[in-house]
Amino acid sequence: MTTGYICNIQRFSVHDGPGIRTTVFLKGCTLRCFWCHNPETIRPRPEVQFFANRCIGCAACVDACPEGAQGFDENGLRIFDRAKCVACGKCVDVCYAEALVFTAKAMTAEAVVAEILLDRAFYDNSGGGVTLSGGEPALQVEFSREILERCKAAELHTAIETAANVPWESLAALLPVTDLVMMDIKHMDSAKHRDAVGAPNALLLANARRLAETDKPILFRIPVIPTVNDTPEEIAAIAAFIRQLTELRAAQHNGMAGQPVPITLELLAFHRMAGDKYNSLGWEYRAANLTPPTKEHMAMLMDVAAAQGAVLHGR
Numbered sequence: 001m002t003t004g005y006i007c008n009i010q011r012f013s014v015h016d017g018p019g020i021r022t023t024v025f026l027k028g029c030t031l032r033c034f035w036c037h038n039p040e041t042i043r044p045r046p047e048v049q050f051f052a053n054r055c056i057g058c059a060a061c062v063d064a065c066p067e068g069a070q071g072f073d074e075n076g077l078r079i080f081d082r083a084k085c086v087a088c089g090k091c092v093d094v095c096y097a098e099a100l101v102f103t104a105k106a107m108t109a110e111a112v113v114a115e116i117l118l119d120r121a122f123y124d125n126s127g128g129g130v131t132l133s134g135g136e137p138a139l140q141v142e143f144s145r146e147i148l149e150r151c152k153a154a155e156l157h158t159a160i161e162t163a164a165n166v167p168w169e170s171l172a173a174l175l176p177v178t179d180l181v182m183m184d185i186k187h188m189d190s191a192k193h194r195d196a197v198g199a200p201n202a203l204l205l206a207n208a209r210r211l212a213e214t215d216k217p218i219l220f221r222i223p224v225i226p227t228v229n230d231t232p233e234e235i236a237a238i239a240a241f242i243r244q245l246t247e248l249r250a251a252q253h254n255g256m257a258g259q260p261v262p263i264t265l266e267l268l269a270f271h272r273m274a275g276d277k278y279n280s281l282g283w284e285y286r287a288a289n290l291t292p293p294t295k296e297h298m299a300m301l302m303d304v305a306a307a308q309g310a311v312l313h314g315r
């Protein structure tokens, strides 16, 4: 039985794969996308979030903290000295207002799946299932593998959401128990990719090619981020790469019965709803001044992607 770090188990998800699903957000990612909508999943170990707007000023955390990390300044404002915090959780335990919370908790795979199975009737009725997201599920590969194995044993549809910036062996270990792979690509220019997310794109593009050589359905979910990849040229480059993967899969399938398993593309518009999470972590929200793309701009980019020969999801 394996244990891993879970940030959240979100029931009744309708945006993370087909049907009604439970999405399990795992802790830890290899990328550092500055706009990340789930920044609490990025670091591999749990840390304490402080939501100042929930704080009722009871001072229980100040008394509980053995490191002197919690306090009030001379004006009565709550301060959290993160440099002193050793993540012991004593302040979290006494904060009944839930202004202090851990980003993640340790759980066994068995316990995660027990929670997933609570909604089995919804999966059965909607064609849904379970999605492992993050963070990067392939980072906690043994833990993810056991969750997916247990879900498959319970005859649930399984999906992973991955950035694929991991060794191929980690992804390959999950594939036998995964029905759908959802992957994102942020930029085809490696230097621009590194500027935006802190790593070049060679590894994930190589993994995308290897995924195309499997028989797994792949849905590429491309976040459209102003100043990063929201021009027609940038989306066209990503869509052309995905079309090449489709052609690669079709060539492999040549002579076999039926159609090749689909590779599709979806564009997801940037939004600014994660700002509060960055504040709670004491991080700068570098996407605060970005303007979300309009519906018209997204529609234009979808037309651009389709013109490149990529198959748009849902069209």
Ligand code: SF4
Pocket: 054, 055, 056, 057, 058, 059, 060, 061, 062, 078, 094, 095, 096, 097, 098, 099, 100
């Ligand atoms: S225990 Fe929670 S509510 Fe009370 S002062 Fe600390 S953060 Fe605020």
Ligand code: SF4
Pocket: 048, 064, 065, 066, 067, 068, 069, 070, 084, 085, 086, 087, 088, 089, 090, 091, 092
């Ligand atoms: S987690 Fe522990 S060390 Fe960190 S602020 Fe809370 S009580 Fe202090």
